[in-house]
Amino acid sequence: MAKSSSSSTPVPDTAWLGSGCHLGPDAERDVRRNLIALKAAGVIDGFLDLDPVEAARSTDLFPRDESADPGPSARRVFEARWRVADGVTVRAQLTTYEPESRRIVGEGVTWVLAAEAERPWEASWPSPATMFWPDSDQVPWDHDRVPGVRLRTANHLPKDDGELRRLLRDCSRQSWFIHVVVHEAMTPDALGRRPVTAFLPPSLRHRVVEHRATPEQALIADFAMKRELGVGLPRGGAVVLPPTSQAPGYDPERFTVRAVFLDGTEPTELLRKIEEFASLPRPLPADAERVLTRLRQGWHLLTPDEELVHARAMVTRYAKALEAMTASCDLYREAAESALAALAEATGGNHTSPNPTPAAAADQDASPMKTLTKALALFRNPNR
Known part of the structure; x- marks a missing residue:
């Protein structure tokens, strides 16, 4: 998988996109077990487990061009189909890839996921990620392609200024997810350490990465973010980061919250800002454009x-x-x-x-x- 970059094409409002890394021993086994269980429970209508070469093969009845080929490093292609509110059909395709460099210990298996519904996507629908991956903390599928960053948890920012700025650059260039930085005005208790993303609607929960700045990191985090992305971090507040340093139409004030109380209660204002940001048109990563095309042009799981x-x-x-x-x-x-x-x-x-x-x-x-x-x-x- 190549490093992601943005295209001028916006993400379709019918699509859900995600890309990450599975750091466990057998990513494909975890997907298969989850799909089998959800099919048996009637959550999904059906699924396919495909060899990448067979998935891209063209026949007289199903002619396919090069857009259906996931590439030489693809390990497995999975497809699933399910229905959401009012019988709306969702089709989704998850592809796993070999690590970009086998010399990097713990890099894991890269995965990309594209789902598309028959009408504009709603945040209240089930997350496509948990249709393929088990929604369990014991299965490490939820790591971002940016090393050291994970969904479903609060990621503490690096203490070193150089590492912090490098992290911000990587998140804006490589990640497909929405990134939020929260400053802890004081060290929170167990309830306050709970990630605020846990309060988000199901389909948005696995599209947002939460970063935490400790009380003593207020100045260094604010300086690094202004330097790299042009946004500031209020003391004891939070900000939704732009996808790039030159994001068109992004207003830092619009997506900044001055005070967030990390006491286990629902941070209503911050959640509203995140949902508002997620509803805006966003540039489609170049990798995601190919993945979405492959979902549309190389679909196999047809009904009779x-x-x-x-x-x-x-x-x-x-x-x-x-x-x-x-x-x-x-x-x-x-x-x-x-x-x-x-x-x-x-x-x-x-x-x-x-x-x-x-x-x-x-x-x-x-x-x-x-x-x-x-x-x-x-x-x-x-x-x-």
Whole structure:
């Protein structure tokens, strides 16, 4: 998987996207177990466990182009389909990848997930992440692609200024998630250490990474964030970070909360800011654009009705292609017949002459050529 960068295309309002790392021993086994359990419980309608080569293979009935290929480092492709409120169908595809560098200890298995619904996504719907991954703290699937950053917990910022600034840069360039920084005005108790993301709606909970600055980090965190991203961190407050340092339309004041009480109660204002930020158009990471295209163009888990519709569409497509080929052959045949007739007319039925004079020979050569050119010109005329 290449490092992420943003494109000019916004994330569709029907899509849910995520990318992270699984640091456990067998990522694919964890996915399979979860899918089997949810299928048995009736939570999902069905799923597929695909070899990447087979997933990208093109057939006569299912022609696929290169957009369906997850790449040479792909380990496994999983598809799942389920229904949410009012019977809205959601289709999702999760692909696991080999670590980018096997020399880095604990880098884990990279995964990308794209889900798309039949209508605009709602935060109250179930999280696509927990349709594939078990929602258990014992399964370490929820690490960001940025090392040392994890979902479902409060990540404390590095104490070193250089490391902190490097972390902020990596989060803005590599991560697909929304990042929030909260400053602890004083060291919280057990209830205050609970991540504020736990209060978010299900489908938004696994799209947000929470960072914590300790009481003594107020100045260093504020300085580093202003330097790298152009946003400040209020003492005892919080801010939703922009996806890039030059994010268009981002207003720091709009997504800053002056006071957050970390006492275990629901931080209503901060949650509202996060939900508001999540509803805004966001640039689609370049990696995500390919993943979303692969979900749409390389989908395999069809219902019987969808298979019938697809088969009928392919029959119609091949019939039109055959009709076009037949028409083309007829045109070529007509052109050849016209050319032969013109040549016969020009030579009087004789293609050779016993002893033509040089002038006659030249005139004889020119006349058939002129006639043949006219015949071919008629064939090239689209109105013929």
